[in-house]
Amino acid sequence: QWVGGIDGFLRLIDQTKLPVEEVYFDCNSVEQTHDAIYRLVVRGAPAIGIAAAYGVSVAIGTAMKEQADARKAALAAIDYLATSRPTAVNLFWALDQMRVVVNEATDQELADRVLQKAKAIHEQDRQTCAAIGQHGAPLLNGCRNVLTHCNAGALAASEKGTALAVIYAAHELQPELHVYADETRPLLQGARLTAWELARSGVDVTVLCDNMAASLMQAGKVDAVVVGADRIAANGDAANKIGTYPLAIVARHHGVPFYVAAPVSTFDRTLADGAGIPIEQRDAREVSHPYGTQTAADGANIYNPAFDVTPAELITAIITDQGIIQPVNAANVAKTIGLS
Amino acid sequence: QWVGGIDGFLRLIDQTKLPVEEVYFDCNSVEQTHDAIYRLVVRGAPAIGIAAAYGVSVAIGTAMKEQADARKAALAAIDYLATSRPTAVNLFWALDQMRVVVNEATDQELADRVLQKAKAIHEQDRQTCAAIGQHGAPLLNGCRNVLTHCNAGALAASEKGTALAVIYAAHELQPELHVYADETRPLLQGARLTAWELARSGVDVTVLCDNMAASLMQAGKVDAVVVGADRIAANGDAANKIGTYPLAIVARHHGVPFYVAAPVSTFDRTLADGAGIPIEQRDAREVSHPYGTQTAADGANIYNPAFDVTPAELITAIITDQGIIQPVNAANVAKTIGLS
Numbered sequence: 001q002w003v004g005g006i007d008g009f010l011r012l013i014d015q016t017k018l019p020v021e022e023v024y025f026d027c028n029s030v031e032q033t034h035d036a037i038y039r040l041v042v043r044g045a046p047a048i049g050i051a052a053a054y055g056v057s058v059a060i061g062t063a064m065k066e067q068a069d070a071r072k073a074a075l076a077a078i079d080y081l082a083t084s085r086p087t088a089v090n091l092f093w094a095l096d097q098m099r100v101v102v103n104e105a106t107d108q109e110l111a112d113r114v115l116q117k118a119k120a121i122h123e124q125d126r127q128t129c130a131a132i133g134q135h136g137a138p139l140l141n142g143c144r145n146v147l148t149h150c151n152a153g154a155l156a157a158s159e160k161g162t163a164l165a166v167i168y169a170a171h172e173l174q175p176e177l178h179v180y181a182d183e184t185r186p187l188l189q190g191a192r193l194t195a196w197e198l199a200r201s202g203v204d205v206t207v208l209c210d211n212m213a214a215s216l217m218q219a220g221k222v223d224a225v226v227v228g229a230d231r232i233a234a235n236g237d238a239a240n241k242i243g244t245y246p247l248a249i250v251a252r253h254h255g256v257p258f259y260v261a262a263p264v265s266t267f268d269r270t271l272a273d274g275a276g277i278p279i280e281q282r283d284a285r286e287v288s289h290p291y292g293t294q295t296a297a298d299g300a301n302i303y304n305p306a307f308d309v310t311p312a313e314l315i316t317a318i319i320t321d322q323g324i325i326q327p328v329n330a331a332n333v334a335k336t337i338g339l340s
Numbered sequence: 341q342w343v344g345g346i347d348g349f350l351r352l353i354d355q356t357k358l359p360v361e362e363v364y365f366d367c368n369s370v371e372q373t374h375d376a377i378y379r380l381v382v383r384g385a386p387a388i389g390i391a392a393a394y395g396v397s398v399a400i401g402t403a404m405k406e407q408a409d410a411r412k413a414a415l416a417a418i419d420y421l422a423t424s425r426p427t428a429v430n431l432f433w434a435l436d437q438m439r440v441v442v443n444e445a446t447d448q449e450l451a452d453r454v455l456q457k458a459k460a461i462h463e464q465d466r467q468t469c470a471a472i473g474q475h476g477a478p479l480l481n482g483c484r485n486v487l488t489h490c491n492a493g494a495l496a497a498s499e500k501g502t503a504l505a506v507i508y509a510a511h512e513l514q515p516e517l518h519v520y521a522d523e524t525r526p527l528l529q530g531a532r533l534t535a536w537e538l539a540r541s542g543v544d545v546t547v548l549c550d551n552m553a554a555s556l557m558q559a560g561k562v563d564a565v566v567v568g569a570d571r572i573a574a575n576g577d578a579a580n581k582i583g584t585y586p587l588a589i590v591a592r593h594h595g596v597p598f599y600v601a602a603p604v605s606t607f608d609r610t611l612a613d614g615a616g617i618p619i620e621q622r623d624a625r626e627v628s629h630p631y632g633t634q635t636a637a638d639g640a641n642i643y644n645p646a647f648d649v650t651p652a653e654l655i656t657a658i659i660t661d662q663g664i665i666q667p668v669n670a671a672n673v674a675k676t677i678g679l680s
Contacts (some may be wrong), residue, residue: 243554
């Protein structure tokens with residue numbers, strides 16, 4: 001994604017244009033990077049952390065060109081990028097690491113070390129995704145049909161993603177594995193992104209509207225659900241794309257295992273439970289005017305939260321890069337993610 | 341909706357164009373009537389029964405103009421209109437009544453009696469809707485926020501509808517009553533139709549995506565759910581718009597009462613339970629290309645059932661024109677709808 005040296009730029013596939021167009025969006029300024037995160041050109045908890053890390057390098061590049069104070073620009077960029085989206089904690093986790101490097105580096109080494117750190121975060125995420133896949137695949141042993149929501153795949157992280165890393169790893173062992181992808185209103189990341197990347201990878205995928213998953217489960221056609229997460233509290237309550245919570249309730253009602261896959265960077269140790277997770281409210285037009293067509297009647301109010309919180313007790317297991325958390329509770333979370 | 345005398349035609353508001361355009365679709369032939377039902381120009385279980393009944397009059401009008409056999413044309417129209425949609429039983433209920441009249445009437449009185457019968461079915465539905473509203477309103481006593489799915493209002497029936505008749509009647513008693521309307525993918529009848537008719541009637545309404553209802557209930561913001569039905573089995577299992585079943589599960593999970601409102605003509609006495617209800621599968625493009633924009637990736641399969649079945653045990657009460665069925669079971673269904 002990073003193109004060039006320390007004066008390079010961040011190149012992103014523009015996810016708002018998929019699946020119809022594959023075009024790139026180049027971030028040559030920190031404002032463009034912020035805009036890319038805010039508009040969901042890049043989205044998915046791990047991916048926005050990585051993009052924001054590179055955004056600090058972009059800010060230093062701009063400052064060097066303008067002969068401005070690079071360290072000051074980097075710290076301002078960190079504060080500014082932290083305002084791009086509120087819920088996914090990986091964004092703040094990545095920016096906190098960048099801040100340490102910015103504060104520690106000498107003037108001479110600043111640009112190099114910041115770019116190295118961003119690349120290290122990116123590389124670490126690749127290994128994290130692979131580890132999640134390896135830990136999670138055995139849970140899908142014998143499953144014929146797996147359902148997922150939103151996109152927690154290669155487009156949301158590096159390489160294989162989180163929830164989809166589990167599915168890709170299971171698919172290698174069981175090529176007949178079939179995936180149901182919730183379309184995921186309002187922005188349809190499931191239909192547009194998950195179906196796109198699974199189909200390209202040779203995984204048989206079926207798209208359905210979010211409200212159709214229950215009838216599939218009623219017919220016994222879903223063996224497991226695997227989703228990602230944007231922030232997980234210390235007790236295992238997990239915020240993820242809106243629509244995850246009802247899916248967990250419906251899965252429990254039908255006795256279908258419900259798995260959350262996420263790197264340990266998604267855990268927020270400062271929150272005892274999910275009640276404290278900030279939930280982003282987005283523009284009403286995402287609901288009322290999908291793709292520019294007015295669908296909601298004039299005079300109606302609109303409710304458009306981007307996330308909901310699934311309580312730990314509805315989650316069968318959390319699949320992390322450090323291992324499986326099962327049953328999901330504060331003690332097991334602490335044990336797996338290394339809290340004392 | 342009927343314009344003119346026995347040589348008149350059926351005029352429908354074209355629901356596929358709402359809420360942006362209010363235009364009418366005139367049915368001057370039985371083919372146009374079939375098309376209007378199939379394409380959802382007119383939809384909602386009671387409304388398609390009424391439209392089909394008038395469609396028989398349209399067929400007789402055409403036969404008279406062409407000096408063809410009117411009775412033969414009417415019987416052919418009944419068979420043909422019965423193929424327009426499979427799930428809502430009101431369609432077959434209305435056509436069965438029309439068949440009796442067509443078979444009984446003399447040649448001289450045929451056209452008159454058929455049109456009279458269609459108008460009688462229409463008038464009966466008005467009274468039915470009013471009765472449902474009167475029976476159901478007390479159940480919403482003290483409710484501040486009510487959630488509904490799809491459109492079971494004036495556009496789905498006569499006058500006030502079924503589920504919305506209950507809401508309109510409750511709103512007269514409690515003007516502060518606020519309604520949450522699920523948008524109802526794929527065809528967005530909630531956003532387009534329910535929000536349109538409630539806003540026009542002065543009822544405060546908020547549109548949300550189907551997958552957002554659970555987070556509202558989690559926050560304690562929904563006091564009751566009221567939906568319609570397309571076919572109800574003898575034990576109370578109810579088929580309704582896709583997305584009703586997960587809503588019932590989620591309501592039960594949160595202890596929110598879940599009401600189904602429907603006329604007794606929606607009951608199918610021939611089915612012991614919901615397993616036998618035929619579920620219409622509709623065109624993949626409704627999911628993959630909403631409003632002409634491709635959203636689902638190439639290479640993905642599509643699942644698009646139009647209805648799901650909610651088991652009786654998840655339904656708090658069924659509100660009919662003949663009274664309330666509560667608890668919902670075969671004995672209480674039989675008692676209320678007059679089976680012996």
